[in-house]
Amino acid sequence: MAEPNLNRRLQLEAPRRDNDALGGYSQTWVSLGELWGDVDPSAGRAASGLDVSLSLVRFRITVRAAPQGAPSRPKSGQRFRDGARIFQIQAVTEGRAGPKYLDCYAEEELAQ
Numbered sequence: 001m002a003e004p005n006l007n008r009r010l011q012l013e014a015p016r017r018d019n020d021a022l023g024g025y026s027q028t029w030v031s032l033g034e035l036w037g038d039v040d041p042s043a044g045r046a047a048s049g050l051d052v053s054l055s056l057v058r059f060r061i062t063v064r065a066a067p068q069g070a071p072s073r074p075k076s077g078q079r080f081r082d083g084a085r086i087f088q089i090q091a092v093t094e095g096r097a098g099p100k101y102l103d104c105y106a107e108e109e110l111a112q
Helices: none
Strands: 008-019 025-049 052-064 079-082 085-094 101-111
Touching: 025 079, 079 101
Parallel strands: none
Antiparallel strands: 008 025, 008 079, 025 052, 052 101, 079 085, 085 101
């Protein structure tokens, strides 16, 4: 398999819950750092939302590998940001291009 083309600078973000002093919480996103990735679209479908049409596109995003437990290793529930675009990470596995890489399966939701 050919080496991936890591040509996109992506911000890795994790959710953070903050107490709102009323018994609930608010969620914000904090940056864990930048990773270079190869963003490859794989499939899409239409979805419906409240009074809006949505399209859901799946991507395989390949990044350099990091050890289990390292803050730079993406995991499910986190997301990548590329400017205004947001890719929600669904799953992470060892890369198809070899042990130096991780494949992150992500989804981007677009309002139509």
